[in-house]
Amino acid sequence: MPQAAPEWTRDTPWRQGHALSSEAAAAFGLEHHSHPGDTLVIVISHDCDLANDNLEVEPEVEVIVGRAIPKPDGNFAWGKTPKTLHLEVACDGAQAFVELQARRKVALPKAELAAFAPREDFALEPTGLAVLRSWLGSRYNRAAFPDAFNRRLEATGFAKRLAKILAAHGELISFVYFDLAGGDQQELPDGMPYELTIVLVYQPGDEPLDTADAVDDVADKVSEAAEEKLSGQSGQPAELVNFKSCFAVSEQDIPVSRARLLMHWRLEHVTLKADDDDLAPVQF
Incomplete structure (x- = not known):
């Protein structure tokens, strides 16, 4: 007599995150x-x-x-x-x-x-x-930065430089936040730069002091790249995006109230090591 096929029940062993054989x-x-x-x-x-x-x-x-x-x-x-x-x-x-x-x-x-x-x-x-x-x-819940900011950031080449830095150290960083000093929903006119602060959020892990030192080094590299790509000449504010600072903060130390005011910046358009078939469209 043929054995009945198994039925799907509420007692199924399958859970989210399981793998198929x-x-x-x-x-x-x-x-x-x-x-x-x-x-x-x-x-x-x-x-x-x-x-x-x-x-x-x-x-x-x-x-x-x-x-x-x-x-x-x-x-x-x-x-x-x-x-x-x-x-x-x-x-x-x-x-x-x-x-x-x-x-x-x-x-x-x-x-x-x-x-x-x-x-x-x-x-x-x-x-x-x-x-x-x-x-x-x-994929369905991510920040949309102003078009003017996207165009300006792309024009400076800073986004690609940031991606290269994170490619080498990104396992340390869980989130990258951009603070546009209140300009996150504004299409600023030419000649009025966006004021950009970058926040690197990390998990402290088992060695929080060592992790903090490592992420601070990443923040320094991001700052150097931003000052090179974004800063204006002779100490004058940049015309496109005026970089203010970059700093690191532990996930345990960033308050929810602060995180809600920041915009999560994702490296959607800079898949540096992907195959051509996997490249994402150029957008922020």
């Missing part, structure tokens, strides 16, 4: 478009949606077809860009990294995924899961 990925025909041998498929549906066993209301599980990578690019760590994420995970108890791209989402039928179990050798720690959730939402 190679057998499950092959059964659904999922593989990375350019690195099929490194395919790693991550479940991104919310736990509440996964627990819903009414398949007429919630029939599918959403996943992202990603890939294992040898090391992260700092520009894509901590969800700095909504299009690509480099995330630390654990495989067989060892540190590993995965690259996820927002446009590589696929919906799988729960009725078919019920036949498979999550990978037991794969784990996503709470911090990594929080980053994943924040990154998933950032």
Whole structure:
């Protein structure tokens, strides 16, 4: 007598952040478009949606077809860009990294995924899961800077210089905030520069003093680049963007009231190490 196919129930073992086995990925025909041998498929549906066993209301599980990578690019760590994420995970108890791209989402039928179990050798720690959730939402909830500011920043070349700095040190930085001194919603006329302060937010980690020193060094490099690219001649204010300062602050020390006044700047348009197929459109 043939065995009945497994059914999707509220007791499903699947949770957000779980990974599909190679057998499950092959059964659904999922593989990375350019690195099929490194395919790693991550479940991104919310736990509440996964627990819903009414398949007429919630029939599918959403996943992202990603890939294992040898090391992260700092520009894509901590969800700095909504299009690509480099995330630390654990495989067989060892540190590993995965690259996820927002446009590589696929919906799988729960009725078919019920036949498979999550990978037991794969784990996503709470911090990594929080980053994943924040990154998933950032595509639809991110700051829009004034067009005039975007054009001016692009004209100075500072955005690309900042991306290069963070590419080497970006694992330290969880957020990059821009404060435009009240000009965040204003299209300023020619001759009236934006006043720019840059805030680098970081996680203190297990060695907070060492981390603080390292991030202060990054802030110094950002300041040097900003002064070179943005500052006016002979001490006069810049005509496009007038750089005020760059400083670092721990996630534990920045108050919510302060964070709400800042605008999260993401490196959406400067994917320095991406393949041509993965390049994002030029925009802020």
